[in-house]
């Protein structure tokens with residue numbers, strides 16, 4: 001038996017069930033939920049999140065991993081309430097996204113790692129909610145000097161706590177390869193690492209190169225395709241099929257990167273996002289899994305991807 005930290009307490013990994021490994025409930029910026037909650041948008045974020053996740057539960061979703069960090073406006077009290085009322089189990093994250101606090105730019109990786117370790121072992125903001133995963137992010141242009149501090153801090157916190165790392169990358173520039181290099185230097189077991197947003201590319205050579213290193217691939221952006229330079233959902237789903245055929249079913253994690261509120265873009269953009277994907281957390285259930293079945297993927301393989309893989313990702317091995 002292995003235990004994962006959920007926002008409502010320790011959870012036996014066998015209870016995770018159908019799990020979406022990279023989602024958000026509410027995204028903003030550091031401190032906004034606590035200091036300027038009215039900025040986040042129309043009142044009722046909590047109610048909308050509870051409704052969306054109740055719908056998801058009705059259609060079989062049992063757990064989500066919320067990869068919102070402090071600099072993405074993480075609010076673990078909100079996550080607790082939404083989990084309690086919707087029935088969907090939520091794993092919260094420590095780590096840092098792209099808005100690396102200026103205070104960390106001159107810090108040592110060990111000093112930052114100690115903060116992540118504390119959030120895994122003792123809890124977040126005095127709530128007792130313990131993080132179950134470590135998030136890091138590197139985007140266009142690759143790993144910056146301050147990004148490298150975060151990557152090394154995440155690696156050291158991973159080694160001290162055993163919880164997995166999940167990354168944000170810019171796949172078109174093969175940023176996952178840079179992350180893997182640093183994790184290797186830090187001696188991280190790559191079985192404990194998911195290279196995220198890997199379905200923002202269809203470059204199989206890149207994806208297979210990462211998989212040969214032993215990491216997990218997060219095919220965790222759906223539906224995608226809102227701009228012509230990113231793959232649409234059919235292309236993303238074909239990539240899943242190709243990875244299954246290449247023998248990597250056991251290293252694939254599917255998710256949406258959805259968020260009920262996304263206060264880092266304008267209200268108009270948020271509304272456009274909801275019009276573009278009215279299925280929210282259920283796009284994979286309603287569109288992607290049926291498409292994979294049409295493409296000949298057997299139901300037991302889909303069960304492996306949506307249920308067994310997330311459990312094994314948290315268990316290690």
Ligand SMILES: [Zn+2]
Pocket residue numbers: 022023024067257
């Ligand atoms: Zn995300």
